[in-house]
Amino acid sequence: MLHYIYDGSFTGFLTLVHRVLSEKRIPDRISGSDSYQPDLFSQDVIIEAEGEKADRVAEAIIKEISRKCYRAVYRCFLSEIDGFEKAAVKFIYRGFHSGERIYQDWTDPDAAFVRRAEKMVNRELHRYQGLLRFRMLESEILYAPYRPEHKISNLLAWHFSRRLAAERWIIHDRGRNIAVIYSNREWLEIPAEELKDLKFAGEEEQYQKLWIKFFESISIKMRKNLKAQSRFMPKKCWEFLIEKENNTK
Amino acid sequence: MELINKLEVLADSAKYDVSCSSSGSSRQNSPEGMGNSAPSGICHSWSDDGRCISLLKTLFTNSCIYDCAYCINRASNDRPRASFTPRQVAELTINFYKRNYIEGLFLSSGIKKDPDYTMEQIVETLRLLREEYKFNGYIHAKAIPGSDLRLIFEAGQLADRISVNIELPSRESLKNLAPQKSALDILNPMKNIGSRIGEARENRRKYRHAEKFVPAGQSTQLIVGASPESDYRIMKLADGLYSSYNLKRVYYSAFMPVKPDSRLPALKTPPLLREHRLYQADWLLRFYDFEVEELFSGYRANLDYRLDPKLNWALNNLDRFPVEINQADYHELLRVPGIGPRSARKIVETRQETRISYQNLKKLGPVLKRAKYFITCQGKYRAGIPFREDLIKVRVREQERGNDYQQASLFAGVQEEKKEGEKA
Numbered sequence: 001m002l003h004y005i006y007d008g009s010f011t012g013f014l015t016l017v018h019r020v021l022s023e024k025r026i027p028d029r030i031s032g033s034d035s036y037q038p039d040l041f042s043q044d045v046i047i048e049a050e051g052e053k054a055d056r057v058a059e060a061i062i063k064e065i066s067r068k069c070y071r072a073v074y075r076c077f078l079s080e081i082d083g084f085e086k087a088a089v090k091f092i093y094r095g096f097h098s099g100e101r102i103y104q105d106w107t108d109p110d111a112a113f114v115r116r117a118e119k120m121v122n123r124e125l126h127r128y129q130g131l132l133r134f135r136m137l138e139s140e141i142l143y144a145p146y147r148p149e150h151k152i153s154n155l156l157a158w159h160f161s162r163r164l165a166a167e168r169w170i171i172h173d174r175g176r177n178i179a180v181i182y183s184n185r186e187w188l189e190i191p192a193e194e195l196k197d198l199k200f201a202g203e204e205e206q207y208q209k210l211w212i213k214f215f216e217s218i219s220i221k222m223r224k225n226l227k228a229q230s231r232f233m234p235k236k237c238w239e240f241l242i243e244k245e246n247n248t249k
Numbered sequence: 250m251e252l253i254n255k256l257e258v259l260a261d262s263a264k265y266d267v268s269c270s271s272s273g274s275s276r277q278n279s280p281e282g283m284g285n286s287a288p289s290g291i292c293h294s295w296s297d298d299g300r301c302i303s304l305l306k307t308l309f310t311n312s313c314i315y316d317c318a319y320c321i322n323r324a325s326n327d328r329p330r331a332s333f334t335p336r337q338v339a340e341l342t343i344n345f346y347k348r349n350y351i352e353g354l355f356l357s358s359g360i361k362k363d364p365d366y367t368m369e370q371i372v373e374t375l376r377l378l379r380e381e382y383k384f385n386g387y388i389h390a391k392a393i394p395g396s397d398l399r400l401i402f403e404a405g406q407l408a409d410r411i412s413v414n415i416e417l418p419s420r421e422s423l424k425n426l427a428p429q430k431s432a433l434d435i436l437n438p439m440k441n442i443g444s445r446i447g448e449a450r451e452n453r454r455k456y457r458h459a460e461k462f463v464p465a466g467q468s469t470q471l472i473v474g475a476s477p478e479s480d481y482r483i484m485k486l487a488d489g490l491y492s493s494y495n496l497k498r499v500y501y502s503a504f505m506p507v508k509p510d511s512r513l514p515a516l517k518t519p520p521l522l523r524e525h526r527l528y529q530a531d532w533l534l535r536f537y538d539f540e541v542e543e544l545f546s547g548y549r550a551n552l553d554y555r556l557d558p559k560l561n562w563a564l565n566n567l568d569r570f571p572v573e574i575n576q577a578d579y580h581e582l583l584r585v586p587g588i589g590p591r592s593a594r595k596i597v598e599t600r601q602e603t604r605i606s607y608q609n610l611k612k613l614g615p616v617l618k619r620a621k622y623f624i625t626c627q628g629k630y631r632a633g634i635p636f637r638e639d640l641i642k643v644r645v646r647e648q649e650r651g652n653d654y655q656q657a658s659l660f661a662g663v664q665e666e667k668k669e670g671e672k673a
């Protein structure tokens with residue numbers, strides 16, 4: 001049994017794809033280094049991330065298959081749902097034979113997997129574009145903790161880099177404990193342990209209160225519909241939602 | 250008064266205005282500025298009534314010199330009054346926006362002192378936001394009826410959307426319920442904004458840097474159920490507004506009694522289902538090429554609230570069905586309940602490559618549970634009953650009864666955040 005182990009990064013993953021393509025063999029198992037569990041019967045191969053190979057694979061996917069498929073693969077990678085690596089690898093492998101049609105192939109289970117994962121990621125991304133909440137820190141940095149299912153911080157950072165271009169901010173994935181920090185049109189991923197001084201600015205509490213007051217005032221009592229509310233804004237997103245966070249405890 | 254109390258009073262007074270959509274504009278940020286707007290709109294929260302919150306929706310002031318019978322802010326209504334300053338509104342907007350609470354601002358107002366004074370305050374707020382705070386997020390502002398057209402145009406250069414609310418669907422009702430407002434004061438700015446939008450669009454086609462004017466279009470709101478107009482009259486009015494005033498959206502708002510008045514009907518609950526059906530009918534006009542007359546067959550003056558108007562139309566026109574999925578043209582497909590613009594397009598595209606089987610059809614997106622009564626696929630009719638008017642009517646009504654009423658209450662008021670043209 002062939003078992004590939006990579007470092008869990010997208011670069012590492014694309015390097016792995018490079019290996020698969022050159023050896024023309026799909027491994028039986030793929031693990032990121034954190035989820036790696038040694039297995040007596042498997043032939044473990046550790047794959048080191050190599051930027052140059054990864055770039056070549058990325059270019060080839062865009063050129064030989066399509067940009068749309070590349071986006072789908074990237075989002076599938078971010079989804080981190082069970083089996084995403086293998087489905088994405090098989091999708092790419094097949095894509096090099098059948099071209100962009102692979103994306104529309106309704107009979108291929110891996111294509112279906114990738115499309116579904118992409119959709120889940122896009123949905124969560126769209127949701128948090130609205131539901132992410134920044135808090136102003138004493139250091140005048142905006143700080144947003146959240147706990148997404150998928151690894152969407154980078155995609156969110158792209159969105160906010162255009163919207164809050166002149167601010168400095170941090171998006172903190174509490175589940176994975178990774179933070180994206182932004183300033184001056186650039187952003188970077190760091191382990192969350194490196195964050196310090198997360199003290200709120202003096203005015204922060206006032207704006208939270210104002211927001212909660214607005215949130216309460218804007219609702220029409222005669223049209224009360226909590227079911228619709230939690231359908232659009234499920235409880236799992238309430239943890240860091242200023243207007244709801246006290247309802248979760 | 251403390252800022253927080255002002256906000257409470259003024260947001261509370263603004264909430265009956267349903268037009269909270271923030272879509273349809275794409276404004277790019279500048280390097281030193283704040284904000285942009287996403288063409289598809291983003292909801293930032295959902296209030297306890299299940300409606301999407303995307304804008305800081307507030308009045309500038311809820312003081313009003315007028316006394317419109319249906320309005321919570323009418324002069325004779327005894328309630329706390331408050332006014333913001335332009336700077337307060339600007340700072341609230343910026344601080345909410347920074348924290349990602351909102352997509353932008355929706356600023357409306359009661360009429361304090363006189364229409365021009367009020368409009369000046371609104372323009373000043375917009376100017377502060379755009380020029381001083383370099384805010385590039387979404388702004389929807391009200392044009393105050395009766396104010397100077399120059400002020401309204403100034404607001405139009407700063408805002409993404411402008412609306413003038415008609416509120417009452419006929420001159421007679423307006424006279425009866427809002428005696429101090431003249432129909433002309435409402436229609437005149439709408440007409441002028443409409444033609445200016447048309448010009449700006451034309452200019453931008455020629456020169457890329459021509460000035461933007463109300464890029465997300467103008468909208469208006471009609472109150473449903475406060476006055477006796479029929480659905481037919483309301484839809485005719487909406488249709489006229491779309492075609493001759495360059496209107497982007499008409500919003501319908503179920504009347505909610507705020508203070509007993511002998512001129513108003515005594516309703517216990519707002520007519521939400523009616524509101525929902527009007528939105529559906531409006532949708533059919535804008536995205537499904539329906540004519541108003543078609544929705545009111547047999548000279549009915551009101552929609553049949555039991556069924557979705559498209560389904561209702563299909564049941565009344567069964568002689569046009571079933572249509573064959575592999576032959577019907579785009580427009581015929583669009584008329585099938587359960588098939589929307591997107592799936593109709595997909596069907597037409599797919600057909601060019603291959604004949605569509607029932608299995609394939611499922612993947613193209615139509616709601617087959619509905620569509621199956623009105624189509625054949627490769628010549629085969631698969632509704633499970635013979636194609637007979639009486640049988641179909643019974644079956645469809647049964648099927649819709651449960652889910653549609655429920656849906657109506659669930660979706661009432663959240664219409665605005667459905668993506669345009671996606672609904673079947």
Ligand code: SF4
Nearest residue numbers: 313315317320323359
């Ligand atoms: S003018 Fe506007 S705010 Fe004043 S009472 Fe009439 S509808 Fe209400």
